[in-house]
Amino acid sequence: MxxxxxxxxxxxxxxxxxxxxxxxxxxxxxxxxxxxxxxxxxxxxxxxxxxxxxxxxxxxxxxxxxxxxxxxxxxxxxxxxxxxxxxxxxxxxxxxxxxxxxxxxxxxxxxxxxxxxxxxxxxxxxxxxxxxxxxxxxxxxxxxxxxxxxxxxxxxxxxxxxxxxxxxxxxxxxxxxxVDTEHFVASAESERSDVCIYVGALDRRFDWQQVCAWAQARPRVRFVVVGPSPEPPVPLPENIELPGGVAYSTLPTLLHSARVGMLPLSDDPLNAGRSPMKLYEYLAAGLSVVARETPVLSDDVSAGLFTYSDEGTAIAALDDALSHASPNVAGVGRARQQxxxxxxxxxxxxxxxxxxx
Incomplete structure (x- = not known):
């Protein structure tokens, strides 16, 4: 009403x-x-x-x-x-x-x-x-x-x-x-393969260096970076894919093919206040999440959210997200509350x- x-x-x-x-x-x-x-x-x-x-x-x-x-x-x-x-x-x-x-x-x-x-x-x-x-x-x-x-x-x-x-x-x-929960929740499914995905803007608040570091450290994992007109400022490892932008209507299908959702926020001061919509979209779609820690984002291990504070903790956070139960049922539950x-x-x-x- x-x-x-x-x-x-x-x-x-x-x-x-x-x-x-x-x-x-x-x-x-x-x-x-x-x-x-x-x-x-x-x-x-x-x-x-x-x-x-x-x-x-x-x-x-x-x-x-x-x-x-x-x-x-x-x-x-x-x-x-x-x-x-x-x-x-x-x-x-x-x-x-x-x-x-x-x-x-x-x-x-x-x-x-x-x-x-x-x-x-x-x-x-x-x-x-x-x-x-x-x-x-x-x-x-x-x-x-x-x-x-x-x-x-x-x-x-x-x-x-x-x-x-x-x-x-x-x-x-x-x-x-x-989050528009029902738009993203998947039907019954089996465990997903090791694919990490980001969907969103590729501007100064996105940390290309961190994604490259993850890809180099875990060469057997696929990293998919989805966004309009991606122009990476650094050479990318072969296991990073850039499919371009996708329509909102097709986004759930893309997310359901991945295991981990990425929020690689740069050190831009404006990231401190972000309430990223993608967090709950990832969780609703059954993904675990790896994200840079901010005043808004912090660990919620039970729901499959793993944060890092610097390069030294980023790989461990990614590994925790990759090893979390898939699909992330607990994360779906948290998303439904939002x-x-x-x-x-x-x-x-x-x-x-x-x-x-």
């Missing part, structure tokens, strides 16, 4: 027409399935981004122009602009009105600081900031301060992200990322208790 949340707007950093799914996509789906009218407005595709090659023609061609209602009933809107946000003239309110979308909502949830403008506060009596990352400096940090000053409540995806905001005057809550349905219950309860302006 959505209570009094009949119309909800998400202002999100990521659109839903690429392989990745982020938290706002899952919350939007859950709320729409419960009967709410949900609009998901994400970061515009700008002419500047196209000219700089940050958005390819093929990627843009997959993104509808104008509102697109998906099978769950969520209306997605990805504006096209000349300048990237926040440097252009487009505002959230103007983007909605241009496409005939009513601009009054029972709640607005924003996770993209760059989508903040003065019109947002007037879209609803309940404004919730839902930070998913650390913004220590720059434009996003400055705009985040403005959002916090205007927001009625804050729900962060990790305790580390919440602490990064500093003292808050308004109600606040940590709601970590969840379903997006449960997370949505927490979010709705929090929003409905906020004072209305």
């Amino acid at each position: 959505t209570g009094g949340l009949r119309r909800v707007l998400f202002l999100s950093h990521s659109h839903a027409f690429r392989a990745f799914r982020v938290g706002s996509h899952h919350y939007a789906r859950e709320l729409a399935r419960r009967g709410a009218e949900v609009v998901h407005l994400s970061t515009p595709i700008s002419h500047v981004h196209r000219r700089l090659g940050r958005v390819s023609h093929s990627e843009e061609s997959r993104v509808p122009r104008g509102p697109h209602r998906d099978r769950d009933g969520v209306t997605h809107l990805v504006p096209r602009t000349t300048m990237p946000t926040p440097f252009g003239t487009l505002t959230a309110g103007r983007a909605l009105r241009q496409h005939g979308i009513d601009t009054r909502f029972d709640a607005v949830l924003i996770d993209q600081p760059l989508l903040w403008d003065d019109s947002v506060r007037g879209l609803s009596d309940r404004l919730v900031y839902r930070p998913t990352d650390l913004y220590p400096a720059g434009v996003k940090a400055r705009m985040q301060k403005d959002i916090i000053a205007a927001a009625d409540g804050v729900t962060a995806t990790s305790g580390e992200v919440l602490r990064g905001l500093g003292p808050l005057r308004q109600p606040h809550l940590v709601v970590g990322n969840g 379903s997006w349905s449960t997370k949505t219950d927490l979010l709705v309860d929090f929003v409905l208790k906020l004072p209305r302006r």
Whole structure:
């Protein structure tokens, strides 16, 4: 149930027409399935981004122009602009009105600081900031301060992200990322072969050096690194495979072929606050997990999560994950406790208790 949340707007950093799914996509789906009218407005595709090659023609061609209602009933809107946000003239309110979308909502949830403008506060009596990352400096940090000053409540995806905001005057809550459990759980199966897999972005927060070290130390193990346009900065051992990006719909089949899910986080400071969605997707798919230890991620041996703190402990953590029971039934149980349905219950309860302006 959505209570009094009949119309909800998400202002999100990521659109839903690429392989990745982020938290706002899952919350939007859950709320729409419960009967709410949900609009998901994400970061515009700008002419500047196209000219700089940050958005390819093929990627843009997959993104509808104008509102697109998906099978769950969520209306997605990805504006096209000349300048990237926040440097252009487009505002959230103007983007909605241009496409005939009513601009009054029972709640607005924003996770993209760059989508903040003065019109947002007037879209609803309940404004919730839902930070998913650390913004220590720059434009996003400055705009985040403005959002916090205007927001009625804050729900962060990790305790580390919440602490990064500093003292808050308004109600606040940590709601970590969840998992679409039924999408990933496998039917009855036998023990899996020694395949380690990573699925996700291959940016500066991914530790190529660590994956290479694992592959060199365990040459009989296959290491599969799945992500769009992989460009490894180092030569790769022969037992590392790069199949490219995969669709979200086909991801479970790929994960069910592996034994271990990898979260090789680099030493980038922004990794400290991450609540990686892949953790619970791996566990739900029956994998054990090897991950770099962070303030958010630590050992849970009974559930098949093994962490390392440096190069000296990384090989042992990988070996523990490889020797863990397969499929990882205990991990599936932990993942079920983190379903997006449960997370949505927490979010709705929090929003409905906020004072209305």
